[in-house]
Amino acid sequence: MNKETVPLICNITNPGRVGITLPDVDVPVTSVADGLPKGAVRESLPLPELSELDVTRHFMHLAARQYSVDANFYPLGSCTMKFNPRVNEFVASLPGFAAIHPMQPEETVQGALALMYELQQYLAEIAGMDDCTLQPVAGAHGEFTGIILIKAYHESRGDSARTIILAPDSAHGTNPATAARAGYKVKTIKSNEKGMVDVESLKGMLGPDIAGLMLTNPNTLGLFDENVVEICRLVHEAGGLVYCDGANMNAIMGQTRPGDLGFDVMHFNLHKTFSTPHGGGGPGSGPVACKSMLAPFLPIPVIVKDGDTYKLKSDLPGTIGRMHSFYGNFLVDVRAYVYLRTLGAEGVKEVSENAVLNANYIRARLKDVYDIPFNEHCMHEFVASGKVFKKRGVHALDIAKRLLDMGFHAPTVYFPLIVDEAIMVEPTETESKETMDSFIDAMIKINQESIDDPEYLHHAPHNTPISRVDEVGAAKRPNLKCVIGE
Amino acid sequence: MTNMSSSLKRNKLSYIPTTDGDLAEMLAAIGISDTSELFKIIPEDYRLDKPLNLPSGLAEQDVVSLCVGMAARNKNLHELTCFLGAGAYDHYVPAIVDTMLSRGEFLTAYTPYQPEVAQGILQSIYEYQSLICALTQMDISNASLYDGGTAVGEAAIMSTSITGRSKVVVSRAVHPNYRQVLSTYTAGLDINIVEAPFKDGLTDISALISMLDDTVASVIVQYPNFFGCVEDLGAISEAAHAVGAKLIVSVDPVSLGLLTPPGAYGADIVVGEGQPLGVHTGFGGPYLGIFACRQEYVWKVPGRIVGATTDSEGRPCYCLTLQTREQHIRREKATSNICSNQALIALAATIYLSSLGKNGLKQVADLCFQKSHYAKERICNKAGFSSPWNAPFFKEFVVKCDKPIDEINKKLIDNNIIGGLDLGKFYPELENHMLLCTTEKRRKEQIDLLVELL
Numbered sequence: 001m002n003k004e005t006v007p008l009i010c011n012i013t014n015p016g017r018v019g020i021t022l023p024d025v026d027v028p029v030t031s032v033a034d035g036l037p038k039g040a041v042r043e044s045l046p047l048p049e050l051s052e053l054d055v056t057r058h059f060m061h062l063a064a065r066q067y068s069v070d071a072n073f074y075p076l077g078s079c080t081m082k083f084n085p086r087v088n089e090f091v092a093s094l095p096g097f098a099a100i101h102p103m104q105p106e107e108t109v110q111g112a113l114a115l116m117y118e119l120q121q122y123l124a125e126i127a128g129m130d131d132c133t134l135q136p137v138a139g140a141h142g143e144f145t146g147i148i149l150i151k152a153y154h155e156s157r158g159d160s161a162r163t164i165i166l167a168p169d170s171a172h173g174t175n176p177a178t179a180a181r182a183g184y185k186v187k188t189i190k191s192n193e194k195g196m197v198d199v200e201s202l203k204g205m206l207g208p209d210i211a212g213l214m215l216t217n218p219n220t221l222g223l224f225d226e227n228v229v230e231i232c233r234l235v236h237e238a239g240g241l242v243y244c245d246g247a248n249m250n251a252i253m254g255q256t257r258p259g260d261l262g263f264d265v266m267h268f269n270l271h272k273t274f275s276t277p278h279g280g281g282g283p284g285s286g287p288v289a290c291k292s293m294l295a296p297f298l299p300i301p302v303i304v305k306d307g308d309t310y311k312l313k314s315d316l317p318g319t320i321g322r323m324h325s326f327y328g329n330f331l332v333d334v335r336a337y338v339y340l341r342t343l344g345a346e347g348v349k350e351v352s353e354n355a356v357l358n359a360n361y362i363r364a365r366l367k368d369v370y371d372i373p374f375n376e377h378c379m380h381e382f383v384a385s386g387k388v389f390k391k392r393g394v395h396a397l398d399i400a401k402r403l404l405d406m407g408f409h410a411p412t413v414y415f416p417l418i419v420d421e422a423i424m425v426e427p428t429e430t431e432s433k434e435t436m437d438s439f440i441d442a443m444i445k446i447n448q449e450s451i452d453d454p455e456y457l458h459h460a461p462h463n464t465p466i467s468r469v470d471e472v473g474a475a476k477r478p479n480l481k482c483v484i485g486e
Numbered sequence: 487m488t489n490m491s492s493s494l495k496r497n498k499l500s501y502i503p504t505t506d507g508d509l510a511e512m513l514a515a516i517g518i519s520d521t522s523e524l525f526k527i528i529p530e531d532y533r534l535d536k537p538l539n540l541p542s543g544l545a546e547q548d549v550v551s552l553c554v555g556m557a558a559r560n561k562n563l564h565e566l567t568c569f570l571g572a573g574a575y576d577h578y579v580p581a582i583v584d585t586m587l588s589r590g591e592f593l594t595a596y597t598p599y600q601p602e603v604a605q606g607i608l609q610s611i612y613e614y615q616s617l618i619c620a621l622t623q624m625d626i627s628n629a630s631l632y633d634g635g636t637a638v639g640e641a642a643i644m645s646t647s648i649t650g651r652s653k654v655v656v657s658r659a660v661h662p663n664y665r666q667v668l669s670t671y672t673a674g675l676d677i678n679i680v681e682a683p684f685k686d687g688l689t690d691i692s693a694l695i696s697m698l699d700d701t702v703a704s705v706i707v708q709y710p711n712f713f714g715c716v717e718d719l720g721a722i723s724e725a726a727h728a729v730g731a732k733l734i735v736s737v738d739p740v741s742l743g744l745l746t747p748p749g750a751y752g753a754d755i756v757v758g759e760g761q762p763l764g765v766h767t768g769f770g771g772p773y774l775g776i777f778a779c780r781q782e783y784v785w786k787v788p789g790r791i792v793g794a795t796t797d798s799e800g801r802p803c804y805c806l807t808l809q810t811r812e813q814h815i816r817r818e819k820a821t822s823n824i825c826s827n828q829a830l831i832a833l834a835a836t837i838y839l840s841s842l843g844k845n846g847l848k849q850v851a852d853l854c855f856q857k858s859h860y861a862k863e864r865i866c867n868k869a870g871f872s873s874p875w876n877a878p879f880f881k882e883f884v885v886k887c888d889k890p891i892d893e894i895n896k897k898l899i900d901n902n903i904i905g906g907l908d909l910g911k912f913y914p915e916l917e918n919h920m921l922l923c924t925t926e927k928r929r930k931e932q933i934d935l936l937v938e939l940l
Binding site: 178346 | 521747
């Protein structure tokens with residue numbers, strides 16, 4: 001990795017440089033001053049001036065200070081950092097997909113509409129549900145869509161007393177944040193000693209004020225809740241609906257379907273389960289599948305098929321409205337479509353089988369070295385607790401940082417909140433046994449280091465371009481931009 | 487249902503490297519004889535005993551062939567001349583943008599939660615934030631939101647949190663789709679959205695003033711507005727601030743190469759759609775939600791923010807900061823439920839702005855301005871076409887036609903031209919009005935051909 005500090009783009013500017021050649025004006029010139037009101041013409045524009053090579057070198061130097069799935073193993077629990085196939089990139093860059101305008105005449109975008117329609121069908125099938133929208137552009141966005149679908153459903157039935165959404169204490173932070181955004185109060189259900197929803201607790205909380213339950217299954221500990229069917233039934237009996245946070249679909253795709261288990265609505269994370277790249281933090285895509293009773297409320301426009309022709313329809317009286325300026329992250333959806341056409345029905349099942357196999361392999365090899373609280377078979381991820389290291393004065397954070405030295409990205413740490421010093425590992429199905437063995441060896445080595453030389457771990461990482469960062473200082477004295485000329 | 491037997495087919499999928507040999511060792515380590523044992527936790531009645539109803543998988547060359555065929559059923563913007571804008575713009579995307587975005591280090595990186603191995607992404611986001619602040623003349627920018635529409639929604643919610651007031655006034659001259667997203671975003675909250683009228687292509691300032699009082703959290707306008715007209719931000723700012731309401735401006739970032747930025751007029755929050763900055767039209771996404779605001783509101787900002795700091799050796803570096811605003815820490819008390827941003831798209835905008843730079847962006851903006859003014863004048867000189875108003879405009883403009891827009895556009899598309907937006911479909915009072923756009927890509931001969939065919 002590049003250990004040299006890369007100067008900021010603001011600081012490498014050199015007046016007079018241009019990064020791209022533009023054409024001259026080819027129309028008779030109108031005076032800008034005459035065409036715009038007084039004071040509306042900008043006086044100064046403090047952007048950098050760089051040549052194309054300056055720009056190229058700058059971003060190449062930055063790229064060299066960055067881990068990525070392409071180069072490094074990312075065993076990040078709940079993120080499903082699988083390989084991002086390049087055939088997906090090739091198709092998404094075709095001008096027939098990349099260079100089309102969202103509002104050009106429908107007869108000129110039939111290929112795009114067909115792709116979206118087919119992808120919606122595939123996702124609905126994987127979900128075990130009836131309908132699907134591709135409009136949400138991220139998991140949290142999908143959650144919000146799903147929860148307001150539930151709200152619209154209750155409202156359409158005049159059931160306005162339902163003001164509460166339930167979520168387990170192990171839920172991802174987006175779950176309660178989403179429910180609050182939708183105007184619901186959030187109540188937390190405790191997990192039992194097995195890390196699953198405490199069914200008796202749940203029974204005590206169900207009533208006519210419950211709109212629904214948000215559940216991740218397998219849950220954020222990587223465990224399939226054996227009571228999930230009963231949980232869904234109980235919520236339905238109380239008049240509520242059940243939302244499935246589909247972040248962990250990589251474990252059960254093709255093995256079972258959330259709709260069959262009793263879930264009414266769910267979101268997918270295409271950037272997790274369906275191999276679309278993370279891009280450093282986005283763009284993702286969070287399609288929502290739902291059962292037919294929620295279909296009247298889907299965001300507009302929906303895609304309808306009329307014979308062989310696809311059309312966009314906005315005339316849906318019950319719609320919750322729009323979630324996005326257009327149709328969602330279409331070019332991300334294209335990548336997921338290519339992936340599903342590559343996998344096919346058989347491949348979908350191979351993905352989940354191997355994802356679960358891989359996680360269990362790492363768990364089995366580490367269980368004698370690390371404390372794994374829920375130590376039966378896991379699904380596609382497992383959580384270890386670093387609490388035994390606390391006695392040696394070493395924390396999950398130190399273990400995470402030391403792994404960076406060895407070429408691995410750290411696993412997820414400190415989530416879920418219900419496990420002390422949580423370390424959550426999810427290898428995914430795209431990793432080889434050799435890579436997993438190197439990771440296992442590294443974890444074993446770190447365990448030994450925690451006994452022999454804990455101080456070394458406190459100051460890890462040692463081999464990366466920078467050492468641990470003063471995050472407290474960053475928040476106390478926020479410095480959020482550079483300025484040209486300063 | 488019958489018990490599933492292991493159905494692993496070795497070495498068929500290039501994405502799954504596990505061989506028979508690997509499998510045997512792994513099963514032994516776990517202490518099971520078959521992978522099906524790992525799925526016994528799923529109640530038997532719910533374990534699928536047959537494949538999903540999906541098409542069979544295809545070899546890579548066959549997937550490509552299939553998808554190339556699907557793409558060919560679309561007519562793209564190299565084949566069609568685009569005079570349609572309305573929130574998605576046919577600007578030129580410099581080749582360096584796609585080159586850098588396809589670098590695996592950026593494309594396949596995760597969110598930069600471990601700064602020691604993510605300085606590439608973190609610094610590029612810090613630079614993005616810096617360039618957005620320079621462009622909008624605002625104090626702080628976040629790392630981006632999903633798109634222009636959701637950015638308006640987030641800004642409106644933030645304004646109610648800042649002021650403690652619950653009414654938001656949005657101009658009808660703001661993009662209809664953005665107003666719909668705003669409505670969806672705020673429906674579950676105690677927020678009342680009211681619309682201010684437009685007159686002669688601009689927000690009607692006297693009508694707006696009559697709607698403003700101390701119950702109003704913010705006024706939202708677009709700059710240039712949906713009709714392409716340049717709003718009088720000075721007057722709107724004064725009106726909003728006179729009652730203690732915040733001014734939210736949704737911008738076209740390319741226009742800020744030419745126009746005085748909203749920060750100079752005292753805007754409190756600037757949002758917008760970053761797609762014009764080196765992002766393909768892509769049938770509507772992924773796009774880029776710009777979000778910038780005054781320093782004093784930093785703790786209320788939604789989404790990720792990157793800050794500069796030092797490491798334990800004193801080296802300058804960057805990290806995600808002010809995270810206690812966010813969902814992973816504050817959960818239901820977070821400033822938003824947003825988790826991801828549009829990192830790779832923000833990188834596109836950063837590379838675009840770095841490449842065009844100070845002079846290039848001004849030049850692109852000027853080209854847009856020149857071509858739109860030329861086009862409008864030529865069209866309005868034709869019989870049957872007129873200008874509905876005299877408001878100043880940037881790259882989009884409205885013409886009134888003597889025939890239905892559908893009919894005009896049908897003729898244009900038969901000649902491989904995408905005509906303007908039929909405004910009558912969004913504004914009943916604008917029947918037979920067309921919203922046209924000329925970016926820097928529209929050559930004189932293309933404009934002349936459009937005029938000829940109208």
